Structure formats: C-alpha cells, structure tokens
Amino acid sequence: MHSHVLSATLTTNTSESADVLRHDGSIIFGDLIGKLDLLRVECPKCGRRGQYKLPLLVAQYGRNEKLFTFIDEIAADCPRKERPSDPCAVQCPDLPKVL
Numbered sequence: 001m002h003s004h005v006l007s008a009t010l011t012t013n014t015s016e017s018a019d020v021l022r023h024d025g026s027i028i029f030g031d032l033i034g035k036l037d038l039l040r041v042e043c044p045k046c047g048r049r050g051q052y053k054l055p056l057l058v059a060q061y062g063r064n065e066k067l068f069t070f071i072d073e074i075a076a077d078c079p080r081k082e083r084p085s086d087p088c089a090v091q092c093p094d095l096p097k098v099l
C-alpha cells in the first residue's frame with residue numbers, strides 16, 4: 001500500500017511579495033484577481049450603483065493598492081459625503097462571497 005501523497009499545488013500566486021506584505025489586513029486588489037471580474041459597488045443610502053471591471057481597476061491602482069482607497073474615492077463622489085452624522089455607506093456587495 002502506498003503512503004498517500006498530499007499534493008498541495010493550489011498556489012497560483014507567482015508574486016510572493018504581494019502576499020507577504022500584508023499591510024494591515026486590508027483587502028487589496030490582488031486579493032480579488034481571479035475571483036471577481038466585475039467589482040460592483042453600491043450605496044444603499046443614496047441608491048447609487050456601479051460596476052467596475054477588475055482588470056481596469058488593477059491597471060489603474062495596482063494590485064497592491066487597498067480596495068479601501070478605491071471605495072474612498074467612490075464615496076467622495078457621493079452626495080452624502082458632506083453629512084458627517086450620516087455618512088455615505090458605499091460598499092462592495094460581492095466581497096463577502098469571495099473572501
């Protein structure tokens with residue numbers, strides 16, 4: 001009887017530094033590559049919705065950029081941004097599914 005061999009070949013990451021440099025636990029665009037093609041964003045408070053092609057976002061921001069940077073820019077565009085007591089709630093509804 002053969003001893004069973006575990007083949008741990010699930011790693012698709014070719015760039016080590018992207019994975020090792022974990023900032024502070026924030027999600028980075030690199031985390032979404034291969035999981036999402038479209039990144040949807042929506043704000044339940046102002047009813048805005050949008051979707052962005054992930055490859056374009058990665059090209060624009062870089063795979064090590066935090067997703068938060070992008071969301072911040074989206075939120076900056078929100079009509080509610082000026083209300084500190086009731087701020088914009090823009091979010092990415094797909095994130096819980098892929099993380």
Ligand SMILES: [Zn+2]
Nearest residue numbers: 043046078088
């Ligand atoms: Zn909003």
